[in-house]
Amino acid sequence: MIEFLNFIPLNLKAMETSTKSLISIEKSKTSKIDKVDFDNLAFGSVFTDHMLVCDYKNGAWENPKIVPYGPITLDPSAKIFHYGQSIFEGMKAYKDIEEAIWLFRPLDNHKRLNISAKRMAIPEIPENYFMEGLSALITLDEKWIPKKAGSSLYIRPFIFASGQGFHASPANEYKFMICLAPSGSYFSGKVKVLIEETYSRSANGGVGYAKAGGNYAGQFYPTQLAIEKGYNQVIWTDDNTHEYIEEAGAMNIFIRINDTLITGPTSDRILDGITRKSIIEIAKDENIKVEVRKITVTEVVEAAKNGSLKEMFGAGTAAVISPISTFGHKGTDYDLPELQESYATRLKNRITDIQYNRAEDKFGWRYKL
């Protein structure tokens, strides 16, 4: 009976219920903020005073609660541990010089969280729970948003199966949580990548388009092997032929050949990144020629050999744009040129100027809290 109940909410559209005044807040008695060195923040390793917790029980999401940040208790049979029903999002809050707080395309993160939820048989979270939860939590911990240039408050919304039992079926209980981590600018240095020819991140019909925790677990081992060979990161290729370039680690990838910027089309295997789609629009607005099409390893190797390969970079919320300096393929390393005026820098400046409210936002992406 309990297992049967699991399936009822999955088919229901997320219910629109008002969370106004339904979010309860239990404030922490003390703040850890004075212990934090805001000038030397690593990425995602210090957490704010509060977190949001919202339980799914008996076929419905209960009222979200904001509570002091801290450990949670789970039954050892919780399905997250055994069957990996777990999804997440990654976003940021920015403070401008007037100390106004901004998010970047947050409704797109909500939509994508529910796309991931559906694929992993996790109940969808209503938009107002997500948006009002975010808003209440960030407002409460507002002092934690770093003001230093390039710094931001990294936001991690996630949902996992907290329901019990070894039966291999979707759980009947879940937790939706949001945690916040003030973070410095994510500078990875020059990234040396290896084009992967053995392992795959995703496959047709699989879960590559979902932001599912297990996708990351599956990437760790091939990435470790690449690191042992002297690379920092793996370039994922299609699982079938390893001939099409798909993603750079956990980022979308852009390749510039001559003056054309190329990125693969999203699919079952390629995650629909918000940074990726924003960069496509900004590049078009900059009159940069953009092609969204499949791109082969052969084409990139040829371009590297004949000098038409100008840039390769990863794109994602954490690092925004991460330029690649070298790629390895079949035992040969190919260096990319050092450019005075790269698309990477130009596009990163445009997108971060919008995010930090330093420039006009003609696209309507900024969201004031």
Ligand SMILES: *Cc1c(COP(=O)(O)O)cnc(C)c1O
């Ligand atoms: C999160 C993620 C991205 C980047 O998405 P953004 O919305 O730009 O942060 C790209 N690829 C993978 C596999 C990801 O998990």
